[in-house]
Amino acid sequence: MLLSPPHQSPNPNPIWDEQRWIIFIRQALDHEDDLDQESHIPVSIFNVPKSLMRTSPESYVPQLVALGPYHHSRPELYEMEMHKLSTAKRSQKASPGLKLHNLVDQLSRAEHMFRASYHKFLNLNGETLAWMMAVDSCFLLDFFQRKAGNPTLNSGRKTGLHDAILRDIVMLENQIPLFSLKKTLEFITGSTEGADYCLYAMAVGLCRDSSPLMIQESNDVDQINKSAHLLEFLYNLILPRFHESFKTALDDEEESPNKAVPAKTSPFSLIKRLVLSKPVTIILTLPWKIISNLPGILMLKQVEYYCFSRNTEDQNNNNNNNDNSHLLMDEIAIPSVTELSNAGIEFARTEKGIPGIDFDKETATFHLPSLSVDVNSEVVMRNLVAYEACGDASRPLIITRYTELMNGIIDSEEDARILRERGIVWNYLKSDQDVADLWNGMSRSIRMTKVPFLDRVIEDVNSYYNGRWKVRIGKFVRMYVFGSWQSITLMAASMLLFFVSLQSFCTLFGCGRLFFRRTRTY
Structure with missing residues (x-):
């Protein structure tokens, strides 16, 4: 758990902050068992990095309902507090003979576990924190049950209010620990045996409804106990056990027959290698280099530079300086979908999700996972990227690299249309241009995103594209003509x-x- 200095608290009274901090330290040291338990709980609920927050604040800050302590005190979200309170009353009525106070007493014993889950120092007393978790957990469980019992929502015809709540639920700063939901569900049902299965089914239903990417359902109920919060659970369903599965996939790829046994060389490939060899390339480009280095041509080049190019170069430098002030990562160097399609590359859908991204050189087929794009997709993807960036520093940023890949190949409405016609993009927005605008705005990262298997696919696509005669002739004409x-x-x-x-x-x-x-x- 991260303890922030008292002056970082939003409370304007520094003396009160110091007293609260001292009381908290004394309580933490008096409960050694809780302290040992707390040390085994990794921080999982972070503040979104400022570099990401600046690009799209509305994608990270809840607009309707606050869950947990980070946005609890925002006045513009107070309207939903009465609705949350009514759901808590219904939950209390559903448990005859029990009062919500009993649930709060149980959650109070896990105060240190709650605090350890949050990256930010929580300037709240234990009772306030327990009541907050109880009410928010009741609200989430009620939302899940209403969704499960409403065929209109399950059929895809969601309401605007449902979408707005769903966006807030998946935000990184709006997460609450899953063990709070489990304790609350046990309190409501009066049984501890079926709580895991019931919570797992609810969480899978939420992920199925909100995830733009295909989730991998394994019916492993224990996954609900391995995830700290709902956003992490969604991440684990999209990339199940990535530390093991992706390393295994890379090992299998390196040991595959295509890698170990060289392919038979055909006469056409020999001619292609000969034409594309360095000596032939030098012979083809040598006459132009000789002509371009003649004294008269050199003089004309100088005149052209001073007459035409200086203003353009200065303008580009100014634009680059302005862009570099807020761009952290460059766009992936890969042609767009339209350019790849014109070069003879086909696009096909893979049912393996992100791990199934691949490029088949023999058939020139680029395999991409299916992607459902609706009003919530941008918020979900941005918060998955934020969670991935804030977690373990040794973890590969797989979803971040995937968003950079999609940003690289989707530049225009035509690119989105081609992917939609190939069954890769399921567009529930107004137009294909909206899909292109969504991905073109998601090229931000806070650190280097090197993912070996995705980088290998990008390299294979670029190698095939640049080796096409149509592309080489086009580049020659653009460069020299x-x-x-x-x-x-x-x-x-x-x-x-x-x-x-x-x-x-x-x-x-x-x-x-x-x-x-x-x-x-x-």
């Missing part, structure tokens, strides 16, 4: 001026007669 159009224009204008001047000179001094006389006398 369209890229130097200003030099060609300047050269044409200079030649036109030269011939006009020559014509005027010959008109005045009779160049034809002089040339004719010299020829006859000779």
